[in-house]
Amino acid sequence: MQRVYALLFLLLAACCLVGQCQQSCQANHAGPNCDPLCSQRGSVTAPSDPGGYGQFLAFSQQTACTRAMTLQIDSHCGTLTLQIDSIGTSPTLTLYSNQSATFVTPTDPPNAQTSYFVAKYNVDPGQYVVIPVADSKSCLITAQAISDLSVVIGVVSGGTQSVYSDIASKELTSGVASYPVMHAFNLPKPGAITKITFFQNGNQNYGMNTAVRYRCAYDVYAGYLYTCSSANSYRYMAEGFDENGYKFMRSDRMPCIAAPPPTTSTPPTTTTESACLSGGTLVALRECLCPPFYTGSRCETMMCYNGGTLMGNNTCFCQIGYSGTFCQDGKDCGGFGDPREQKTCVIQNFGDPKILNNPKFRSLFKISVWATRIQPE
16 A cells, blocks of 8 residues: 555656646635735726827926936837926936947937927837936936837736725826736737836835736736825826736826716826916826925825924924925024025934035035936936
């Protein structure tokens, strides 16, 4: 009998070596890694291109408009369009190729206006750096390219069990935890989506590697729930590799609504000029670029500095020693207006933030938080 058991064990081991045995997964899971199995396959539609500029690749929303933006161009990209919108005067930008270590020349004369600058390029796959130049306290840089490779992003809500749902919304819901789900069009194997990132008011607040789902139209997901707040604006960025090994990025905004979304996906409404509050500027017929001290999808929310707290009546409750509408004035610094101007130094590494004007601190720490030197993200 022992010989029989030994023979059966050897046969089982041999089957596993040639891939004939499978891991046993719990219910609603499948595949070699026991990933989620959708209860019923839904549907997903490739995005349209109403503007004619192609897929959104990347963006950079900045308060000082001094940082360079890294850009990955994949083998599916055609004509590249770069645009900078700025609350300032006559912004410009340049494109630098890391492969050839040269600046790239636009295919046509750029469209340069008082508040925006648009240029088109023919580029090869690889990594590039977009360098903005703007006399402004805030700007938005966007990159688009004609491409058949597109990524559709949605979210499924309803707690941890929603990971088995394939009915995705194109809108986040304020205060509701959701799983990001994705599908790539025209991305042959071994190309894949590998990471999803969300940005709140231009700053990253979620980043997660992806995994697969089975029997799902949205066949890629991030296994960590994400929650938004309707007082803020949101964008996402999906990253991965194409079938030729080049990195790709696909990006766009994602609304965060206060009311529950419908059971079927609906396109977000177009922002109108009158919807931008607090002196915000409508850019690309899509969203509001906010002036200093304001944030939110419509620039409706005040920003409180130096540890101030935003109250229900949209006013700032300031920490002891600070005053002003936005808590921007410090008792040791005097009234200096915008706290982001170069004449202030902000030290945040030693407990509560402190604003210092003392030249000894500037010399000792050798910092200027709002310096204009270009720094890649």
